[in-house]
Amino acid sequence: MVSTGAVAIFVCALAAILIFVIWCIRHEKLHLMHRLYLALALCYAAWVIPLIAMHFVNPADTRIMFFLDCCTSPGGLLSSGVYLCIAIAFVKGWDRLPAKAWYLFLVPLAGVIVAFTNPWHHLQYRVFSTVKDEIVFGPFVNVTGAYSYFCLIVGMITMIRFAWKNKSRLYLVQCVLFSIGGMFPMIVSAVATFSAASLPITATPISFLVPILMHGYAIYQMHFLDIRPIATRHILDWISDCYLVLSANGLVITYNKQFAAIFASKYGISENRYLHDCVKEDDISKKTAVFNMITAVQSSEESESVVSYEQAMHIQEGETVRKIYYMVEASPLFIDDRIEGFVLSFKEVTKLRESLHQLQESRQRMMEQERLAFLGQMIGGLAHNLKTPIMSVSGGLAALDALVEECENSLGDPVVTEDDFREIYAEQREWSQKLREAMTYMSDIITAIKGQASSVMEEDTVFDLEEALNRCSLLMRHELLSGQCRMEVRYEDERRFALVGNINNLVQCLNNLLSNAIFAQQQVGGGIIYADVGADMEQLHIKITDTGPGVSRKVRDKLFKTMVTSKGAKGTGLGLYISNVLIRGRFDGSIYMEDNPEGGAIFSIAIPMERVTVSVREKGEDIGEKA
Incomplete structure (x- = not known):
């Protein structure tokens, strides 16, 4: 029944399967696809080992031949089911075999039971014989045959659909190899079942070598199992x-x-x-x-x-x-x-980069426009602030000239005593002190203006918060007086604060808030604008509080996000927007607004304490500034 040539083929196949099993054992962890292919190889081994044994058994010994034929059932029936599982696992990307997949092996299990219990019901063979023409099959053979065709056809269709859907040349080659491999045993089985051709019992298992070889080529040459869908x-x-x-x-x-x-x-x-x-x-x-x-x-x-x-x-x-x-x-x-x-x-991200670049340029232009507007405002304030000290200097110089002339005229006059000269000299010293005070004030103003005119991109330094507030009082002096307002700085406790950042940026932001507060305070006839300084465990807070008419809900919803103003034609909306950008970008802080319980609004700057150094104010040191 089993020829010597067939036995040689089967022995070679078993040797290859043994090598593959050893390879799998050396790889400690195999994922599902490898385990299924190993199962297919073992099923084939279980199929052909009884066939090899048949070669050495006397065909006349019907009972042994029947037993060996039954032993071929598990491998033969399970091979088709495993073939279908490989196809589905590849397409679905299974990590492990789901419970529903085990239903595919119910028919092979039933086939094995029917084969070994055939003498009691004759569902597998009505008549068993070692001569093909004398064999009479039972009805269950149709069930197992249909099952094998179903597994092979569905497996091929599944793979072909997957390759067509993914449009990958590599997947296409892999699926073609898989489908050709399944086609061979199906054709051989169909010829053996439906044609008059006399094929040996070894024809179907030999044809199953084709899918095993095709799969092996796909694994080692086409990397069929290296990555999944x-x-x-x-x-x-x-x-x-x-x-x-x-x-x-x-x-x-x-x-x-x-x-x-x-x-x-x-x-x-x-x-x-x-x-x-x-x-x-x-x-x-x-x-x-x-x-x-x-x-x-x-x-x-x-x-x-x-x-x-x-x-x-x-x-x-x-x-x-x-x-x-x-x-x-x-x-x-x-x-x-x-x-x-x-x-x-x-x-x-080309367009995104271009958009970000344009946004950055637009933001830079806006900041520069705001700085120019702010500098123009400061220059106007500078002109008014310098008029008074300049007039003082001019008047002081005239007074000094008069005193000098008086001294010259009094020389040699016996009526003018030494005490008179001392009195003239005292008046000169008094006017000289007034001139120094006026010059100091003008120097402070110019220093503050010069600082604000510097670039916003200066490197961060450590500066004292009081210095920044003093600059604000100097720069906003004229605007405060024009609005009949006064700025008063209040400290929560005896602590002093030094910040890491750019002092000019903070001064610009504070001046923007003060300018808005002055405009609001003017609506109610002027008054005191408070600059409150305090800190908690996480943030330093600088609050500018006015008692004006407050901020409408419509404007409040857009504050700091878009350029919105409640000043009408007198405002551009850039001030708060730029201030928010500067505080976030240069101090990692934020600006927020809340209602003043006494009427008006409170605009607060919050700066993380990581950027703040705290020290204790010396005893007796003034903790308030007024402008």
Whole structure:
């Protein structure tokens, strides 16, 4: 019944299966796909071992031959079921075999039971014989035959549909190999069942060598089991402009058309080729896209997390070259807590970069416009603030000239005594002191103006908060007087505060808040504007409080977010917007507004205590400033 040639084929197959089993044992952890392929190989071994034994048994011994025939049932019936499981597991990306999949093996289990209990019911064989023409099959043979055809056909259809849907050349080749492998045993079984051709009992198991060989080629040459459709699903969850799927060892599994057009065509990347084989010697020094991909994958593998970086590419468009930017993310793919591959997604961010650049330029222009407007306001205040001390200096100089002339005229006059000269000298010293005070005041004003005229991009320094408030009182002096207002600084306790940042930025923000408070206070006839300083465990608070008409709900909802003003034609809306930007950008702080219980509004600047140094005020030191 079993020829010597068939036995030789089966022995060679068993030797190959044994080598494969040893290989699997050496790999301590196999995922589901490898375990299913191992199960298929073992089923085939269980199928052919009884056939080899038949070669050495006398065909006339019907009882032993029947027993050996029954022993072929488990391997033969289970092979078809495992074939279908491999197809479904590959397409579905199963990590483990679900409970519902075990229903596929009910028919093989029933077939084994029916085969071994055939003498009691004759469902498998009505008449068993070692001569083919004398065999009469039972009705259950139709069930097992239909089951085998069903598993093979459904498995092939499943793989072909998957390859067609994913449009991947590598998947297509793999699925073709899988389908051709399943077609051979199905054709041989159909010929043996429905034709008059006399095929030996070994024909079907020999035909099953074809799918096993095809699968082996797909595993070792086409890397059929290295990565699974979970990668494709991962990409489709958040579709990107370009994507690339790699196996754990850097083999290119698949990519989309955009990647092929932009990256693959330029660097010679292709499916079923290792990415590191695409790196040239000069790529490492130039750090090209391929080098960056490999570096990102290595970093992702080491950190077991997503790694992001930006990649610039030059695209030829006709006679011009356009530079585009991609944000690249290298994400590891985990299967059973082990990295089995990587997904590199490429999102074009060229327009986003251009928009951010335009926004930055627009913001810079707005800040400069605000500074120019603010400086213009300060110059106007400077002119008014300097008029009084200049007039004082002019008057003092005239008085000094008069005293000098009086001294000259009194020389030699016997009526003018020494005490008279002492009195003249005292008046000169008095006028000189007034001149020094006026000059000191003008120097302070000019120093403050000079500081505000400096660039907003100066490096951070440590400055005293009181110095900043003193500058505000100097710079806003004219505006306060014009609005019939007075600024009073109140400290919560005896502490002094030194800040890390740019003093001119803080002065500009405080002046913006003071200017708004003065405008509000004018509506109720002027009054006191309080600058309260206090701190808690987390933040330093500087509050500018007025008792004006307050801020309407419509304006309040837009404060600090857009350029909105309640001053009508007298305001631009830039002040609070720019102040918010400066406080956030230069001090890591924030500006917020709340209603004053006594009427009006409270605008507060909050700065984290990490940027504040606290010291104790010396005893007797003045803790308040008025303007």
